[in-house]
Amino acid sequence: MKVLGFNGSPRKEGNTHKLLMRCFAALEKEGIETELIQIGGTNIRGCLSCYRCVELKDRQCSTKNDIFNEVFRKMLEADALLLASPTYFADITPELKALIDRSGFVSRVNGNLFRHKAGAGIVSLRRGGGIHAFDTINHLFQISGMFTVGSTYWNLGFGGREGSEVENDREGMENMEDLGRSMAFLLKKLAAN
Numbered sequence: 220m221k222v223l224g225f226n227g228s229p230r231k232e233g234n235t236h237k238l239l240m241r242c243f244a245a246l247e248k249e250g251i252e253t254e255l256i257q258i259g260g261t262n263i264r265g266c267l268s269c270y271r272c273v274e275l276k277d278r279q280c281s282t283k284n285d286i287f288n289e290v291f292r293k294m295l296e297a298d299a300l301l302l303a304s305p306t307y308f309a310d311i312t313p314e315l316k317a318l319i320d321r322s323g324f325v326s327r328v329n330g331n332l333f334r335h336k337a338g339a340g341i342v343s344l345r346r347g348g349g350i351h352a353f354d355t356i357n358h359l360f361q362i363s364g365m366f367t368v369g370s371t372y373w374n375l376g377f378g379g380r381e382g383s384e385v386e387n388d389r390e391g392m393e394n395m396e397d398l399g400r401s402m403a404f405l406l407k408k409l410a411a412n
């Protein structure tokens with residue numbers, strides 16, 4: 220069983236990364252494989268609305284000069300997706316939104332390829348707007364027939380400055396650990412059927 224986690228922040232080792240890593244640690248403790256993909260700060264483009272994916276239905280996006288298709292193949296192989304982002308103007312980063320738009324569209328037009336995978340959003344924030352960012356991520360899971368994993372609170376962690384400020388948010392960090400345990404629980408139940 221494998222969980223693929225995306226860091227939507229251009230800060231590779233910032234607060235979002237810290238949250239994601241705490242969740243990964245809990246998953247690994249339960250014997251679940253994890254892989255991190257750095258999406259923030261990459262050249263991933265937004266959807267061009269060319270509808271070539273609708274015509275071709277070849278499980279690819281016709282924009283081929285960025286990392287999308289390589290990443291999308293990994294998404295199809297994974298049992299669960301963890302999409303993590305800092306809050307930018309009360310929403311997620313443009314790189315993560317580009318991934319959601321393109322992967323969600325290519326998945327849907329090829330027969331809902333994300334159906335019955337598990338998913339969870341993780342959001343870091345300095346002060347406000349995190350719930351809106353969290354909702355943006357959850358929209359992908361809800362329209363894709365995925366199982367959204369919850370925790371003890373919404374999956375937010377407070378921290379502003381570069382580095383590990385979010386680690387001072389004890390409740391937020393504990394929430395990440397619980398999220399990892401709950402995701403492992405669900406994946407094991409799904410695998411047993």
Ligand SMILES: Cc1cc2nc3c(=O)[nH]c(=O)nc-3n(C[C@H](O)[C@H](O)[C@H](O)COP(=O)(O)O)c2cc1C
Pocket residue numbers: 228229230232233234235236305306307308309310343344345346347348349377378379380381382
């Ligand atoms: C362009 C930009 C917009 C931001 N907008 C918000 C915001 O709306 N609300 C908020 O609480 N923090 C906002 N922040 C702060 C980040 O969400 C916060 O510092 C977060 O922990 C950064 O995570 P990172 O270290 O993983 O990049 C913004 C930061 C940037 C650079």
